[in-house]
Amino acid sequence: MLYPTLAIITGLVLLVWSADRFVIGAAATARNFGMSPMLIGLTIVSFGTSAPEILVSYMASINDAGELAVGNALGSNIANIALVLGITAIIAPLPVKSGVLRKELPLLLAVTVFAGMLLLDLQLTLVDSVVLLSMLALSLYLFQRFQRNASPEENASEEEELPELKTGNAVFWLILGLVILAGSSRLLVWGATEVALALGVSELIIGLTIVAIGTSLPELAASVASALKGHHDLAIGNVVGSNIFNLVAVMAVPGLIAPLSIDSIVLLRDYSVMLGLTVALIAFGLIQKPPKINRYEGVLLTALYAGYLVLLYNMTV
Template sequence: MLLATGAILAGFITLMWSADKFVNGAAATARNFGMSPMLIGLTIVSIGTSAPEILVSLMAAMSGYGSLAVGNAVGSNIANIGLVLGITAIVAPLPVKSDVVRREIPLLMIITVLAGLLLIDNQLGHLDGILLISGLILTLYLIYRWQRQPDSNLQTTAGAETEEELPDISQAKATVLLIVGLLVMVASSRLLVWGATEVARALGISELIIGLTIVAIGTSLPELAASVVSALKKHHDIALGNIVGSNIFNLLAVMAVPGIVAPATIDPAAFQRDVPAMIAITALLLILALAGRKRQRIGRGAGVLLAACYLGYTLLLYLQS
C-alpha cells in the first residue's frame, strides 16, 4: 500500500515534469521550423501522446483481442474530449480560431462518423485497415496545407501573442526535450496507473471499476498532461490541436492496427453503444466550438459540460456491466 501510494505521487510529479519538457520541445520546434503551433499540436504532439493507445492496440490485436483494440481507440476518443478537453477548459479556457472551427473540428466529425460506420458489420478486416490508413495520409496532407495557408480573415494579434510566447531553444535541444519528455510521460503514466490500481485493490474496489476508470483514464494521461500544461503556458493551439489530432490519429491509425495485423470480429456493443457515444460527444465539441465563435473560446462552462458527459458515459458502462 505504501509503495503504491509512493508510485502515485512519483508518477504524478514526473508526469507533469515530462509534460512541461515535451510541450517546450514542441513549441520550440514550431518556432524553429516556422510551423504553426496548431500544426505541431495536430501532428507531433498528438502522435506522441497517442503512443500508449497504439501500443495497446498492437498488443491486443496480436493476441487476438480485436474488440479490445477497437474499444481502446473509441474509448480514448471519448475520454480525450470529455475528460481531457473538459478538464483543460476548466483549468484554462481555450481560445478557438475560426479556421479550426471551419476545418479541423468538422474534419474530425466526418472521420468519426465514417470510421464508426466501418464497424456496422461488426468486422474489422484488411480492407477496413487499408481505408483507415489511406484516410490518415489524406488527412495529414489536408492539415498540412490548411496550416500552411491560414485563414486570411484571422486577426493577427492572437497569432502574434502566441508566437511571442514560444521558447527560443535550439532544435537539437528541442528534439531532446520532445523525445525525453514523451518517454518519461508514457513511463510515468504507467507508474501512476499501477499505483492507483494497487491502492484500489487494497481498498476492495472491484476489477470492473478499476478497468472502467483508472485503466481507461491511464491511456489518456499523456494527452491530459500535455494539454493542461500547454493551456497553462498559453500555447492554446498546441492544447486544442493535441486533442483534435489525437482523436484523428486514434481512429485512422490506432483502429487500423487490428484490421491490418489480425482482422477480427468486434463486440456488437462497440457499434450499438460506444460508437454512438463517441459520435455524440464529438458533435457536442463541434456545437460548443461553433457556439463559442463569438466569444472565440471554449470556456469553463463548456468544460464542465464535457466532463459531466464523460462521467455519465462511465456510469452507463458500469450500470450496463
C-alpha cells in the same frame, strides 16, 4: 499496496514534469522549423501523446484481445473530449480559431463518421485497417495543407510567449518529454490498477475506466500545460489530432493482426457517445462569439464524462 502507491505518486510527479518539458520542446521546435503551433499540435504532439493507446492496442491484439484495442481507441477519444478538454477549459478557457471550426474539427467529424461506417458490419478486417491507415495519410496531408493555406489571422498565435531554444535543445526536450510522458502514464496506470484490484474493484471496470483514462493522461497533461502557458493551439490541436490518430492508427492495429468481431454494444454505446461528443465540441465552438470553450462548457463536458462512467458501471454490475 506500498509499491503501487509509490508508483502512483512517482508517475504523477513525472507526468507533470515531462508534460511541461514536452510542451516547451514542442512549441520551440514549431517556431524553429517555421511550423504553426496548431500544426505541431495536430501532428507531433498528438501522435506522441497517442503512444500509450498504440502500445495498449498492439499488446491487446497480440494477446487475442483485439476488441479491447477497439474499445481503448473509442474510450480514449471520449476521454480526450469530455475529460481532457473539459478539465483544460475549466483551468483555462480555450479560444477556438475560425479556421479550426472550418477545417480541423469538420475533418475530425468526417473521420469519426467514416470509421463508424466501417464498423457497421461489426467486423474489423485487414481491408478496413488498410482503409483506416489510408485515411491517416490523407489526414496528415490535409493538416499540412490547412496550415500552409491558413490566413494570417488563423495562423496568429502567442508568438511572443513561445520559448526560445536552439533546435538541438528543443528537439532534445521534445523527445525526452515524450518518452517520460509515455512511461510515467504507464507507471501511473499500473499503480492505480493494482490499488483498485487490492480494493476489490473488478478487472472489467478497471479496463473501462482506469486504462481508458490512463492512456489519455499524456493528452491531459500536455493540454493543461499548453493552456497554462498560453499555447491554446497546441492544446486544441493535440486533442483533435489525437482523436484522429486513435481512429485511423490505433483502431487499425487489431485488424492488421487478425480479423476481429465487435460486440454491438461497442457501436451502440461507446461509438454513439464519441460521435455525440464530437458534434457537441463543434457546437460549443459555434455558440460562443468569438468561438471558445469556456469554463461552463468545461464543467458540462466533465459532468458528461462522469455520467458515461456511471453508465458503464451500471451496465457491467
